[in-house]
Amino acid sequence: MTELVQEPVTKKKSFMQRLRENPVTVKELRSRMRGRRAFVVLTVHLLVMSGFITLVYSAFASAAGGPFGPDSREVGKVIFSSVLGLQVMLVIFVGPSFTAGAISGEKERQTYDLLRTTLLSAKSFVAGKLVSALSYVLLLILVAIPLQSIAFLMGGVAVIELVLSQVIVLVASVTFALWGLYASARMRTTLAASVVTFAGALFITVGIPVIVGLFSMILSPFFAGAAVFTWQTEAALLYVLMFLAATNLPATLIVSDIVLVEEGSLWYFSTSVGSFSSSSHTIWLFSPWPLFLILYILLAVILFYATVRRVRKIATQ
Structure with missing residues (x-):
């Protein structure tokens, strides 16, 4: 009786395993992390942030008029805001600079066609470039979190503020990095890609x-002189302003923190409108951070697949 020999079934790799084994990611990370440059940049980054925090504390202490020095809670809030501001600058300017030349640099070195002739798909190629560029940026962001623990020792900052701010910053870093990667795929040179990337971020x-x-400023005189300024119009303006805040990284961090601290709410709060009319009404406004996360995650997905489509289009030309 003939025995049936079963062929071994190849186990499907997980998403994280495919990312770790991506040859583009491995090659880029090895070239970036080998040597002293990466560790020197990381050390200098932490020294600069530590020195900045020391200067902020010294300036705040010298400006305090109380006999016992500055209020520790206010100092903790200032330190937290300062480190967060540096992280925002890192996300907006440093992160996209790593991806702005990721694809256009391959074109200039005349290695892009060689990479595209391999069995690596366009999606894996883009994911490898993104992960290799983001890994070092996320490392620079995460190493700053222990510095913010100083704010907890002094008070004035809650754990939810730290967690929420880091989630917003991490999501924004992915979106801005993908914007730089898309500009790199669209432009022929790294210089043009960098100009487009930073112009869009700014x-x-x-x-x-x-x-x-x-x-x-232009429309305020017209609204001030309007005979009828209903509470519906005032409510609509507030909703528009909250939506615009949800499209901006610094505004989202500031407004969400105000809602969390002043209103004591993480998701929404109530306010009264109708100061320009005879009747007053209570409306509910949302905190901008959930809408910010939805918009930026959606934008990141669109930019990723737009970059993949552009890479496939270049390969067929």
């Missing part, structure tokens, strides 16, 4: 608030 973080501020 427009989102600085340009939109400036435009909103200019429009508010």
Whole structure:
């Protein structure tokens, strides 16, 4: 009787295993992490942040007028805000700089065609470039978290504030890095990709608030002189402002922290509208951070697949 020989079944690899075994990720991480450069940059980064925190504390202590020095809770809040501000600058400017030349640099070195002739798919190629660039940026962000523990020793900062701020910063870092990667796939040179990347990042973080501020200054005389300014109009303006805050990283961090501290709520709060009319109504406003996470995660997914599509299009040209 003939025996049936079964072929071994290949176990499907998990998503994390495929990322770890991605040849682009392995090659990029080895070239970036080998040598002293990565550790020197990490050490200098921590020394600069530690020195900045020391200067902030010294300035706050010298400016305090009380006989017993500054209020420890206020100092903790200032230190927390300072470290968070440095993390935001890192996400907006340093993170995209790692991805702006990820694909365009391969084109300039004339190694892009060689990479695309391998069996590596376009999705794996883009994921490898993204993970290799984000790994070092996320490392720079995470090593700053122990410095924020100083704020807990002094008080004034809750655990939920730290967790929420780090989640927002991490999601934003992925989105901004993907924006730089998409610009790198669209542009032919690294210089052009860097200009597009930083112009887009500056427009989102600085340009939109400036435009909103200019429009508010222009339209405020018309609203002030309006005969009828209903509570529905005032409520609509508040909802629009909260939505615009949810599209901006610094505004989301600031407004969400105000809602959490002042209103004592993580998700939503109530406020009264109708100060310009005869009747007053209570409306519910949302904290901007959930909408921020939804918008930026959705934008990250769109940018990822747009980059994959662009890479496939380049390969067929």
